Amino acid sequence: MNFLFNEEQTSLGETVGQVLADHAALTGPDPSRDSDGEVWAALAELGLFSLLVAEEHGGVGLGFVDLAPTVEALGAGLAPPLIASTLVATEAVNRLGDVEQRAQLLPDIAAGETAIAIASAELGRGNDPVFAECGLHDGRLTGRKIAVAGADVAQMLLVVTRTQSAPALALVPTDAPGVTVEPHADIDPSAGLCRVTFDNVAVASAQLLGEGSPGALDTLIDLGATAQSGMAMGIAEVMLKRSVAYACEREQFGKPIGSFQAIKHRCADLAVAVEAGKATSHYAFWACSEDAEDRASAASAAKAYCGEIACNACNDAIQIHGGMGFTWELGLHRFLRRAQVIEHAVGSRAWHYERVVAETLAAREVA
Amino acid sequence: MDFTYTDEEHRFRLELREWLATALPEGWGETVFEPEDEEERYLFRRDWDKKLSSGRWAGINWPVEYGGRGATLVERGIFAEEMARAKAPESLNIIGHNLAGTTILHHGSQAQKDRFLPPIIANEEFWCQGFSEPNAGSDLASVRTKAVRKGDKYVVNGQKIWTSYAQYSQWCFALVRTDPDAPKHKGLSFLLIDMSSPGISIRPLRQISGESEFNETFFEDVEVPVENLVGQENDGWRIAMTTLAYERGPEDCLGRQVRFKQELEKLLEVCAVEPTANGVLADDPVVRQKLGRSIVEVEAMRLVALKSFSRILAGDERGPDASVIKLYWSHAAQRMNEAALDILGPAAVLSEGDDDAMAGGRFQTSFLQSKAFSIYSGSSEIQRNIIGERMLGLPR
Ligand SMILES: Cc1cc2nc3c(=O)[nH]c(=O)nc-3n(C[C@H](O)[C@H](O)[C@H](O)COP(=O)(O)OP(=O)(O)OC[C@H]3O[C@@H](n4cnc5c(N)ncnc54)[C@H](O)[C@@H]3O)c2cc1C
Numbered sequence: 001m002n003f004l005f006n007e008e009q010t011s012l013g014e015t016v017g018q019v020l021a022d023h024a025a026l027t028g029p030d031p032s033r034d035s036d037g038e039v040w041a042a043l044a045e046l047g048l049f050s051l052l053v054a055e056e057h058g059g060v061g062l063g064f065v066d067l068a069p070t071v072e073a074l075g076a077g078l079a080p081p082l083i084a085s086t087l088v089a090t091e092a093v094n095r096l097g098d099v100e101q102r103a104q105l106l107p108d109i110a111a112g113e114t115a116i117a118i119a120s121a122e123l124g125r126g127n128d129p130v131f132a133e134c135g136l137h138d139g140r141l142t143g144r145k146i147a148v149a150g151a152d153v154a155q156m157l158l159v160v161t162r163t164q165s166a167p168a169l170a171l172v173p174t175d176a177p178g179v180t181v182e183p184h185a186d187i188d189p190s191a192g193l194c195r196v197t198f199d200n201v202a203v204a205s206a207q208l209l210g211e212g213s214p215g216a217l218d219t220l221i222d223l224g225a226t227a228q229s230g231m232a233m234g235i236a237e238v239m240l241k242r243s244v245a246y247a248c249e250r251e252q253f254g255k256p257i258g259s260f261q262a263i264k265h266r267c268a269d270l271a272v273a274v275e276a277g278k279a280t281s282h283y284a285f286w287a288c289s290e291d292a293e294d295r296a297s298a299a300s301a302a303k304a305y306c307g308e309i310a311c312n313a314c315n316d317a318i319q320i321h322g323g324m325g326f327t328w329e330l331g332l333h334r335f336l337r338r339a340q341v342i343e344h345a346v347g348s349r350a351w352h353y354e355r356v357v358a359e360t361l362a363a364r365e366v367a
Numbered sequence: 368m369d370f371t372y373t374d375e376e377h378r379f380r381l382e383l384r385e386w387l388a389t390a391l392p393e394g395w396g397e398t399v400f401e402p403e404d405e406e407e408r409y410l411f412r413r414d415w416d417k418k419l420s421s422g423r424w425a426g427i428n429w430p431v432e433y434g435g436r437g438a439t440l441v442e443r444g445i446f447a448e449e450m451a452r453a454k455a456p457e458s459l460n461i462i463g464h465n466l467a468g469t470t471i472l473h474h475g476s477q478a479q480k481d482r483f484l485p486p487i488i489a490n491e492e493f494w495c496q497g498f499s500e501p502n503a504g505s506d507l508a509s510v511r512t513k514a515v516r517k518g519d520k521y522v523v524n525g526q527k528i529w530t531s532y533a534q535y536s537q538w539c540f541a542l543v544r545t546d547p548d549a550p551k552h553k554g555l556s557f558l559l560i561d562m563s564s565p566g567i568s569i570r571p572l573r574q575i576s577g578e579s580e581f582n583e584t585f586f587e588d589v590e591v592p593v594e595n596l597v598g599q600e601n602d603g604w605r606i607a608m609t610t611l612a613y614e615r616g617p618e619d620c621l622g623r624q625v626r627f628k629q630e631l632e633k634l635l636e637v638c639a640v641e642p643t644a645n646g647v648l649a650d651d652p653v654v655r656q657k658l659g660r661s662i663v664e665v666e667a668m669r670l671v672a673l674k675s676f677s678r679i680l681a682g683d684e685r686g687p688d689a690s691v692i693k694l695y696w697s698h699a700a701q702r703m704n705e706a707a708l709d710i711l712g713p714a715a716v717l718s719e720g721d722d723d724a725m726a727g728g729r730f731q732t733s734f735l736q737s738k739a740f741s742i743y744s745g746s747s748e749i750q751r752n753i754i755g756e757r758m759l760g761l762p763r
Contacts, residue, residue: 065368248762264756275691350656361635364635
């Protein structure tokens with residue numbers, strides 16, 4: 001047992017962080033997607049999209065946990081969410097795809113040529129990311145999804161849908177006839193959130209991922225929730241660092257504000273929350289990698305808790321920066337906005353706490 | 368990162384599990400519980416500690432030469448899990464094992480190790496901690512209890528306060544002033560004091576829970592042989608810092624997490640059966656949200672401790688990490704206890720001894736007890752100062 005990342009895992013995260021830092025616009029005050037294409041290309045060149053792909057399909061064959069520091073770096077650098085969703089979808093294809101699907105999809109994914117957006121949220125379903133109104137009947141997909149990050153630039157959509165009898169996951173090219181993608185007006189214009197409408201879109205059975213596998217949807221939820229928790233912790237950590245730096249530098253009443261306990265203690269509490277959140281998230285990555293017995297509750301615990309921590313961290317950071325914190329130019333609002341996108345992706349906090357309880361009570365009955 | 372267990376670790380778990388099954392009384396946790404009377408409960412815990420020792424399950428992390436098993440991080444994690452699983456009673460000699468023993472292991476002379484460590488691991492001698500005084504709490508370095516060297520003895524005069532378990536302890540480790548003229552951190556020494564020495568008197572203090580775990584301890588011309596000085600005279604502050612690092616460290620957190628997890632299990636058990644107007648408590652979505660958060664936080668305590676363990680094993684110094692862990696578990700546990708009372712509804716106000724109290728009123732007792740978590744072992748404000756200044760580098 002060892003709860004630390006190895007050299008390779010850590011340096012992967014640092015390298016990705018460095019690439020993102022080279023594109024200052026990503027975290028600048030004006031939300032923009034101007035550099036998204038370049039960022040994608042740079043990360044693809046680095047081989048990011050080949051990491052999770054098996055060697056036989058032109059990849060490196062790393063496990064999900066190996067990418068935990070990398071996913072944190074994506075969060076910290078406000079990378080386009082499409083990058084993480086492609087990684088999640090890759091792992092979903094690894095686990096749920098049949099031989100043909102893997103042979104067909106993975107080489108292009110590894111080369112960075114297939115970006116995959118995940119379409120799960122719908123209106124009118126509360127915060128449940130699982131129940132889809134969007135239906136697949138007689139090989140035709142009809143319905144509407146909201147808040148699909150990067151659907152306008154992705155090549156492929158991974159759609160949570162349902163057939164007459166069961167939930168299903170469908171892989172639908174974004175250029176398939178009947179697919180309409182429209183950008184939303186939303187809190188974080190850099191996230192590329194889109195409304196996606198399916199109007200009688202033809203979906204062959206070969207496009208269904210994990211067909212007949214009862215745990216397919218849970219697999220996607222667990223991977224997605226875990227990745228979101230990692231990005232949330234990336235944000236929380238940036239908020240901590242920036243708060244501490246500002247508290248050391250900004251002076252009032254003739255002293256750095258960090259010498260006032262109200263500020264110092266807020267920073268300390270934030271540091272504690274970051275530590276607890278990261279531990280929870282890292283464990284979820286491991287549980288996903290190993291398909292541990294408690295995978296579902298670990299992933300949901302991480303999503304709920306880290307989402308909460310990230311939102312609070314943004315609040316703290318803004319407060320600690322005073323009037324500066326409220327300015328557009330300082331750019332803290334970018335993190336506050338992205339934290340909201342993460343908070344509502346792959347199921348809300350309440351939905352995931354609920355899932356933790358359901359899993360825990362079920363495990364007690366078995367024991 | 369790896370959470371899998373080796374065959375050897377698995378065998379360790381099974382050995383412990385089997386031992387616990389025979390060591391705990393029949394029907395333990397189902398029909399048989401700890402005595403309700405405070406005094407009897409402590410005697411019961413003392414016996415349990417002795418039983419642990421007889422099975423070589425006390426101080427498992429200590430070196431084999433002092434009766435331990437030299438247990439690894441993983442084995443300690445397994446130990447904590449299995450104790451939780453068996454709902455094992457609390458240990459009474461935590462101060463002996465985690466604080467006195469560990470400090471002596473680090474700073475004691477060979478003679479002190481030979482004299483004091485075996486009875487700690489055998490749970491024959493119990494210990495208390497004489498640090499705090501009426502005017503030296505958070506500002507521990509201002510202790511005034513005086514120790515004056517006279518030949519081969521120190522003569523100790525003064526008062527300690529909040530001394531937990533002094534009434535059950537054979538020994539006390541104390542921070543005393545040996546040089547009143549030196550700057551306050553530089554005139555302190557670390558003494559091991561026999562509690563049966565003439566001149567020691569104890570007055571119990573009643574806690575908000577109604578119990579009297581802690582005491583005032585008075586020293587009047589108490590003679591302590593010089594061989595009971597740990598380290599050098601006037602170097603006591605440095606030694607006390609070791610004690611505090613272990614008092615707040617991940618091993619402390621892991622042990623406590625076990626008990627919080629038992630508490631949470633009990634709460635889940637109550638929620639699963641306690642009827643409401645339309646089902647049981649565990650059906651109520653508001654209750655479930657509160658349970659969910661507590662489940663996550665109690666698990667996070669374990670993970671935070673394991674993470675710190677891994678860092679220490681990788682060669683990191685014990686530092687402000689310990690404060691992070693202490694601040695986390697103390698408030699997370701308080702939140703769980705708040706949630707428990709909240710969930711119980713009108714029955715929350717009913718105490719132990721009332722026929723209508725849920726789970727024998729234990730959640731109420733725990734709620735009251737939990738208020739101490741953010742005060743002892745360094746208050747939360749002190750932990751925040753340490754984290755802010757030593758870990759984050761914020762100005763004083
Ligand atoms: C149940 C229990 C068991 C205990 N057992 C033992 C024991 O066995 N042995 C032992 O030696 N001691 C023991 N203690 C004592 C404990 O260590 C002290 O209570 C603690 O260190 C706080 O000291 P104090 O009570 O004097 O409070 P004070 O130091 O007077 O603090 C009062 C308040 O002021 C705050 N404060 C103080 N200084 C600062 C500062 N610099 N910045 C911001 N806020 C500050 C504190 O956080 C606190 O909120 C025990 C305490 C409790 C509650």
